[in-house]
Amino acid sequence: MTHSKVYPDAAVPRRAQPSKARQDGLLAYLLMSPALLYLLVVMAVPFLWALYTSFTDKTIGAPAHFIGLQNYLSLLTDPGFWQAVRNTLLFTAGAVIAKVIFGMAMALVLNQNIRFRNFFRVLLFLPWTIPSIVSVFTWQWLYSDVGGVLSDLLMRLHLIESPLPWLASPSLAMFSVILVNVWRGVPFVGIAVLAGLQSISHDQHEAAMIDGAGMLARFRHITLPGVREVTLLTAVITTIWTLNDFEIIWLLTRGGPANATQVLSTLSYTEGFLNLHIGKAIAIAVVTLPALIWLINYVTRRSLSDSNPAH
Amino acid sequence: MNRILLSLTALTVSLTATAHAQSGQITFWMKKQLSDDQNTMIQQRALEFGKQNNVKVNVELIAYENFFPKWSAAIESGNVPDVSFFGYQEIGQFYAQGVLRDVSPLVKSIQKTNGLMQNSLQKPVTFNGGQYGVPFWGEAQVLYYRKDLLAKAGFKVPPRTWAEFRTMAKKLTGGGVYGAGLGFGKGNSDAEFLTRAILWSYGGSLNPAAQITATPNVQATNLLRDLFVTDKSTPPSALGWDDSGNNKAYLSGQAAMVFNSGSIVNVLKNDYPDLYANTGIAALPSGPKGNAIPGISNYLGIFKASKNVPLAEKFISYLTEKNWYGDWIKRGAPINIPVYTSLASDPVWQTPYTKPFIDSVKSFKFLGYPQVYKPADGEIYNLRLVNDAFQSMMSGSSSVADGLSTLQKKVQDANK
Numbered sequence: 001m002t003h004s005k006v007y008p009d010a011a012v013p014r015r016a017q018p019s020k021a022r023q024d025g026l027l028a029y030l031l032m033s034p035a036l037l038y039l040l041v042v043m044a045v046p047f048l049w050a051l052y053t054s055f056t057d058k059t060i061g062a063p064a065h066f067i068g069l070q071n072y073l074s075l076l077t078d079p080g081f082w083q084a085v086r087n088t089l090l091f092t093a094g095a096v097i098a099k100v101i102f103g104m105a106m107a108l109v110l111n112q113n114i115r116f117r118n119f120f121r122v123l124l125f126l127p128w129t130i131p132s133i134v135s136v137f138t139w140q141w142l143y144s145d146v147g148g149v150l151s152d153l154l155m156r157l158h159l160i161e162s163p164l165p166w167l168a169s170p171s172l173a174m175f176s177v178i179l180v181n182v183w184r185g186v187p188f189v190g191i192a193v194l195a196g197l198q199s200i201s202h203d204q205h206e207a208a209m210i211d212g213a214g215m216l217a218r219f220r221h222i223t224l225p226g227v228r229e230v231t232l233l234t235a236v237i238t239t240i241w242t243l244n245d246f247e248i249i250w251l252l253t254r255g256g257p258a259n260a261t262q263v264l265s266t267l268s269y270t271e272g273f274l275n276l277h278i279g280k281a282i283a284i285a286v287v288t289l290p291a292l293i294w295l296i297n298y299v300t301r302r303s304l305s306d307s308n309p310a311h
Numbered sequence: 312m313n314r315i316l317l318s319l320t321a322l323t324v325s326l327t328a329t330a331h332a333q334s335g336q337i338t339f340w341m342k343k344q345l346s347d348d349q350n351t352m353i354q355q356r357a358l359e360f361g362k363q364n365n366v367k368v369n370v371e372l373i374a375y376e377n378f379f380p381k382w383s384a385a386i387e388s389g390n391v392p393d394v395s396f397f398g399y400q401e402i403g404q405f406y407a408q409g410v411l412r413d414v415s416p417l418v419k420s421i422q423k424t425n426g427l428m429q430n431s432l433q434k435p436v437t438f439n440g441g442q443y444g445v446p447f448w449g450e451a452q453v454l455y456y457r458k459d460l461l462a463k464a465g466f467k468v469p470p471r472t473w474a475e476f477r478t479m480a481k482k483l484t485g486g487g488v489y490g491a492g493l494g495f496g497k498g499n500s501d502a503e504f505l506t507r508a509i510l511w512s513y514g515g516s517l518n519p520a521a522q523i524t525a526t527p528n529v530q531a532t533n534l535l536r537d538l539f540v541t542d543k544s545t546p547p548s549a550l551g552w553d554d555s556g557n558n559k560a561y562l563s564g565q566a567a568m569v570f571n572s573g574s575i576v577n578v579l580k581n582d583y584p585d586l587y588a589n590t591g592i593a594a595l596p597s598g599p600k601g602n603a604i605p606g607i608s609n610y611l612g613i614f615k616a617s618k619n620v621p622l623a624e625k626f627i628s629y630l631t632e633k634n635w636y637g638d639w640i641k642r643g644a645p646i647n648i649p650v651y652t653s654l655a656s657d658p659v660w661q662t663p664y665t666k667p668f669i670d671s672v673k674s675f676k677f678l679g680y681p682q683v684y685k686p687a688d689g690e691i692y693n694l695r696l697v698n699d700a701f702q703s704m705m706s707g708s709s710s711v712a713d714g715l716s717t718l719q720k721k722v723q724d725a726n727k
Contacts, residue, residue: 256497
């Protein structure tokens, strides 16, 4: 039996320790360097460059001149910007709340032992798999007042007398774009919550039933605490995606009518690519960064801290 | 996020374009046409040019809405296509940025070989004596009307004035049919042009900006507001229509009168023969100050940063060679209007379905009218400031006075 090659740290000869530590450190840096290089080239440099550009008067094709906070100050006095901020908050809050509620409901139903459960699971997750462009054009047709299903259905039910201007009325358009975002986003929440539900032991439910707990009591005291973490995490991730959503609004309304659905992402695109004012467009995007960084930080802390034993 | 995407695209474009410069290739960005025949012809023509000049011509057919991100990335990276399509409003914007080449000598040489081009199409891309785009085709908006429905309502001829248009639209509305298929979606380019046409015909305009709230604009806006709000002669979803909205409304029988470029004619002819027979086409109605037709013109241009300028010029000359061009333009008639004056007399333009288009070219009025078109007018158009204001007024969100006042402020800001 030989123990000579297995030294506890304290037993390593004193002179060999720094050299080995240095070698380990170098090796660690070497192994990390591709990832660091990638982060530097793909993330850090463009981000810092973009941040700098937001402090310039950069337009497409013209050199940038440093103008300090002028882009940000002009945004603060622009009513269009504030309308976009309000719309962004409304769009995000409305869509996320609806996605969490319907996603939870969907997961609860699909967790039951119903017939054709797998078929329904596939069916309900389908919206998530369809490309945005296809689903947006389909919704455009659903909303149409010529052969559009939604208005036709409501008219047949005698709920309305004439087709509704789903995307043409400032008061309805925001609801309409939120509906499409919710339709697309519910499956993601549903999948995540369903995974959480499946980790809850049946024994807990059975024990509670024996103790006389009703359906609502079991939901409140067993199901909800069991999926609380995953729901919270999913809601935050969905919030990040919804804050950044561009395609649905751009393809359905372009921010109209009368800027009723203009959000920060569409305003930034308009300013940058149609108006060629890249500096101002980036300033608009940068405004959302503190909220996004806070949310991303929350997600990474929440999802990584417990699972990584090194911390 | 957009910036990152832009940078990556720029990098890709940069690498691709560098490779092209080294291997005797040129790149041509062309707007994708509705006619497949025309798209194929462009590709074949490029292939022939390549063979004759021992170079490879890469043709990219691009949907209009995708051009801006591509142009932006190309300009920023310095690796631009050698020849590109532009609308006149973009020529103005890019001229202001100083990124386009003056192609006056090329236009002169093309005209010397092939004959004169429509003067009206050259004006909006001429700045300080230089011309920054070679006219390639024009487009015009006309009035499409249902002859059968008009006759049934007791009208023998289409509306000649905007006041008549309102009266007729009101009478034609009913039973699921709307008299006026006017769309005002935020991205709708037809609406941006048509609204100006109505303002101009009332003696109004967006220039000078300080007079946007003046009486002629108020009168024209009131007419539109009456159509939408008072008479309800427009379909309920019209305020959200994109450029295809009026096409769909007319083809589905929802609208009795619409304004559009030539795109409806070809669809009618091929797919709706009965409706085609019942369709009449006329010039836009007049206002108290006459008739104003908004010009829509398209060009080929060369960026200053192009690495193959002589080849690019040669390629443009090749594409505008009159015989081939005449054949190409005919396949797109009446959407694409020829730029050579001599081609206007071709029999294809002498039918009731095509003549109103070719007749429009001479009296084209451009963004910025009654003043000369300037880059800021292109910016106002691209931002759809007019659509924004009119959506707001037509939906009842703001009064005509408030809506025009807001528009005036925004136009003044854009002109600063």
